[in-house]
Amino acid sequence: MSWVPRNLSIYCPPNSVLSVCQPPILMFVTLVANLFSHSEDSYPNxxxxxxxxxxxxxxxxxxxxxxxxxxxxxxxxxxxxxxxxxxPEVADIPSFMATVAGSNIDWTYRTQPEKQCCRSRLGRSCAMQRGKxxxxxxxxxxxxxxxxxxxxxxxxxxxxxxxxxxxxxxxxxxxxxxxxxxxxxxxxxxxxxxxxxxxxxxFPYTDINVEILLNAWQELGYELVDINANNQLGAMNLQTTSAxxxxxxxxxxxxxxxxxxxxxxxxxxxxxxxxxxxxxxxxxxxxxxxxxxxxxxxxxxxxxxxxxxxxxGPVNSAKILMLSGIGPREELEKYGIQVVSNLSVGRNVQDHPGMYGLLTALNFTSTSQNISIIEDISTYEKTHRGPLSAIGPGTITAFLRTMSQPEDSVPDVQVFFIPSSHDDFLNNPNEYFDVPVEPFSYYDAISIIPVILKPKSRGYILLNASDPLWAPPLIYPGYFSNSNDLDVLADGIEITLKLFDTESFKKNDFTLINKPLHPCRQFKFGERDYWKCAMVEYTSTIFHLVGTCKMGPKSxxxxxxxxxxxxxxxxxxxxxxxxxxxxxxxxxxxxxxxxxxxxxxxxxxxxxxxxxx
CATH class of the missing domain: 3.50.50.60 (FAD/NAD(P)-binding domain)
Incomplete structure (x- = not known):
């Protein structure tokens, strides 16, 4: 499926359950692309x-x-x-951020299969979105x-x-x-x-569920803070890079x-x-x-x-250096690349790994019916306001300190809230976990994603032997290769689950979907071993890959x-x-x-x- 304006295209897998590939969302996507595209010669090449x-x-x-x-x-x-x-102009629309990911403005990299992470994701690997x-x-x-x-x-x-x-x-x-x-x-x-x-x-539009989430965190004793100021522990309806x-x-x-x-x-x-x-x-x-x-x-x-x-970026900077003879000697010599400087390029890979599987069913949302889509696009075109000018509850975050940290320490877990589809989760979790599909304004569930802020695990990146120049580099993220990370994330999940005991969640019918994920059915849903299984099988990442060209003293x-x-x-x-x-x-x-x-x-x-x- 191609969107003609501005050369933006998106791929829908065969037999996909992704609703972005189906009417009326497809009609909406096409309308958006046409309304907001501008000519190819805006900036002559x-x-x-x-x-x-x-x-x-x-x-x-x-x-x-x-x-x-x-x-x-x-x-x-x-x-x-x-x-x-x-x-492309469509990328300017906040609610469409999940739709442009996986299109031709994304390198569409994936991690390599590893035994301790992403085991039940598509191709036993996690997507690694990078802007192209x-x-x-x-x-x-x-x-x-x-x-x-x-x-x-x-x-x-x-x-x-x-x-x-x-x-x-x-x-x-x-x-x-x-x-x-x-x-x-x-x-x-x-x-x-x-x-x-x-x-x-x-964002100028505040989703109806934002206040509910903030109230719930406050019930648990987390203050509303400006996380970019003096105190990071707490919750915030975030500011964004938007205008x-x-x-x-x-x-x-x-x-x-x-x-x-x-x-x-x-x-x-x-x-x-x-x-x-x-x-x-x-x-x-x-x-x-x-x-x-x-x-x-x-x-x-x-x-x-x-x-x-x-x-x-952390993937392509490392790749270009290695192709130019700057990197680990043993890696470069495999491909006959003349070694200019023998350095640990591609090592020290770090990210903020988390876990899918905490899904909150909702009895209502601010914009859950497709019938409002055309009205919303018209409103956005005229005013840059309305549901499309935000990302639903996605702006809410909380920074937690788990029991594994000293009392006066800094946060070690961050929690995100991603608009989701209840039916997609139940019908096909593998695809559901791989790509968010609809505009973030339209959802009937919220995926709660805790991530580790300071993982001890490390990964690495290698050139691709099939074609070092043109093939995607091999990304081994190493998520959960250090078992301590599993324990920290489990602590974070246990704190996050307390949200379901708050009055804010109860009176608004925020319900935890407690259907066990198939690969983890041998464990009781909600037990610590169950969550550790889910971490390994349905690893999440929010694409914060860093560290491949590490800054440090010569020693x-x-x-x-x-x-x-x-x-x-x-x-x-x-x-x-x-x-x-x-x-x-x-x-x-x-x-x-x-x-x-x-x-x-x-x-x-x-x-x-x-x-x-």
Missing amino acids: EDIEKEYDFIIVGAGSAGCVVANRLSEVKQWKILLLEAGIEE VMGGSSTINYMMYVRGNRRDYDEWAEEGNRGWSYEEVLPYFLKSENNRDPQIVEDNPLYHNQHGYQSVQR NGTRQSTNGAFIRPIRRKRRNLTVKTETYVTKLLVDYKTNRVIGVEYTSANNRTKLNTVFAKKEVILSA DPEAVVNERLKVYGVDHLRVVDSSIMPKIVRGNTNAATIMIAEKASDMIKEEWLSDGI
């Missing part, structure tokens, strides 16, 4: 010159920020390369604006990464932020800013406002970087090799006078980049994206990735401008 000062590979959460900040220097020529297409589009994963994510915990960044600094403590990175969170909720700014002025590029705002009822990706925030105005910035989409160009005599990166989407066989080159900045055998994000053993090359995180942050990763890009941009300016170059 610019010609690439032979040489630039800086080449940025990847126009995602980090790359768009770096391109904006470096192009502020008028004498510098900047090239931004993106493998995907221009950002202007804006990258900020164009397909849940838009939640969460910075993580103060301790996250202090731990980075304590491990030898000077300049990355919380007090040192907070100014970079503030630099990017344009907070549109005056009360948030007034309540915590030291933690928020109103003058950055990135719009941060609550007046529309998504604001980093493309929308940092590139669109300047793209036609700054002549020193060139943006090229549908351009696939195959490797970095290295001068082997000096071990200096001098440019990149790339192909275009319409001619993969023709290899082109473009050169960088100053630096190449790799912002392709760290796993480090790939130093504290200034320069790759060890190679000159004129940096990695600037979430792959540099030495440890995953306690919360959604997009805001932290934007911060990393802001800080890196200043470091680059400091070095090159101070040298008078």
